[in-house]
Amino acid sequence: MSRVKDINLYKSGEQKILWVKKNMPLMNYIEKDFEKTKPFDGLNVAISIHIEAKTAYMARVLQAGGAKVTASGCNPLSTQDDVAAALLHGGIDTFAIHGVSDDEYNKLIGETLDFSQPDIFLDDGGDLTEALHTEKRNLVSKIRGGSEETTTGVHRLRGKEARGELLFPMMSANDALCKHLFDNRYGTGQSVWDGIDRTTNLIVAGKKVVVAGYGWCGRGCAMRAKGLGADVIVCEVDAVKAIEAVMDGFDVMPMEKAAETGDIFVTVTGCRDVITKPHFEKMKDGAVMANAGHFDVEISKPDLRSLSEGESEIKPGITEYRLKNGKSLYLLAEGRLVNLAAGDGHPAEIMDMSFAIQMMSLKYVAENYKNMENRVYDVPREIDDYVSALKIKTMGKAIDSLTPEQIDYLSR
Ligand SMILES: NC(=O)c1ccc[n+]([C@@H]2O[C@H](COP(=O)([O-])OP(=O)(O)OC[C@H]3O[C@@H](n4cnc5c(N)ncnc54)[C@H](O)[C@@H]3O)[C@@H](O)[C@H]2O)c1
Known part of the structure; x- marks a missing residue:
């Protein structure tokens, strides 16, 4: 059912994924944790994102957490065909081909949704979310919610929210501190x-x-x-x-x-x-x-x-x-x-943090959707704190802690 350019391209895609995996320690940690805790057990997860090595590794981390992942691109030119082939070869249904027309690109997103029948999803830019609000509305009743990666996607979500049109809860991963401060700026x-x-x-x-x-x-x-x-x-x-x-x-x-x-x-x-x-x-x-x-x-x-x-x-x-x-x-x-x-996107160490935020945001939706409304949610500060503490540790750095006296002083 999947659609990639040529599954035989998988070897170089696999090498690219292995390389970034070595440089994404937070995601390594989360992967191990997800293997044990299985936060997405039994859930279908659709992702629409630039298909390259770091996002492919992220898809595998979701899979390690028990999700049945279906992947599509979020831009006709950013898909790397060898990475799409490696994803499919490794057991993730993938609908992404480099250089397709805009019509074909939208068709691939539609096929991803039909195939996935998602419970939760991850979007980058808002095209998958848009499809769920238009031609794929029939799939909405099953959706717990999703998470959005970038500024433009968040703008589109906030527009829908303001018009009272948003059909499910969405996490604004872009607005997390550990995302935009590093990914948007340094990445x-x-x-x-x-x-x-x-x-x-x-x-x-x-x-x-x-x-x-x-x-x-x-x-x-x-x-x-x-x-x-x-x-x-x-x-x-x-x-x-x-x-x-x-x-x-x-x-x-x-x-x-x-x-x-x-x-x-x-x-x-x-x-x-x-x-x-x-x-x-x-x-x-x-x-x-x-x-x-x-x-x-x-x-x-x-x-x-x-x-x-x-x-x-x-x-x-x-x-x-x-x-x-x-x-x-x-x-x-x-x-x-x-x-x-025209490149490989942001450095692996940067996406390590962005995707740690995404993993925690999707876990949050999977666990809390019953208490969430159809609106755009900020990523809870605890998630930012968790990701930043882990990141600084993997960087081999340490920071000071406030003493009780200092906490008291600061609160007066
Ligand atoms: N290339 C990437 O990998 C990547 C990564 C993250 C975000 N993005 C995208 O980059 C874009 C910007 O993201 P951001 O996080 O910097 O957003 P931002 O909201 O922080 O900044 C956008 C800036 O553009 C200014 N602006 C708006 N319209 C303008 C115009 N017509 N002329 C001049 N300035 C104008 C705004 O005043 C604002 O300061 C978004 O589309 C986002 O999705 C791309």
């Missing part, structure tokens, strides 16, 4: 530059890098660009974030102005139409653009096409748009998340 910060580097093989030092969005991810991308020697410009719509960027040492200006000077553009806002026609028209010949926000709508491809007399993939992951004004602009990874569509 995106490092992996975005890895994706850009391995695709373009161009120098960053001495270039003008424009980062649109100075949220958790944007801060990381700007910080790492600075570390690589770039002159960084930030574009924002929130004055508070803009002040922060200035005080962090970056120039701030509207995209209209930044477009004239930027060599490399990175969008990471979670919004749409951040770089559009008027900006493309002003850009320098040879400007490179990459997106790290969840959807491929931040850099307007329709606008790029309307200004172009031709487009072609001149190297894997680089599309050249030959504008009618004689200049060429280069878009990486078709404007999809550059770190995942």
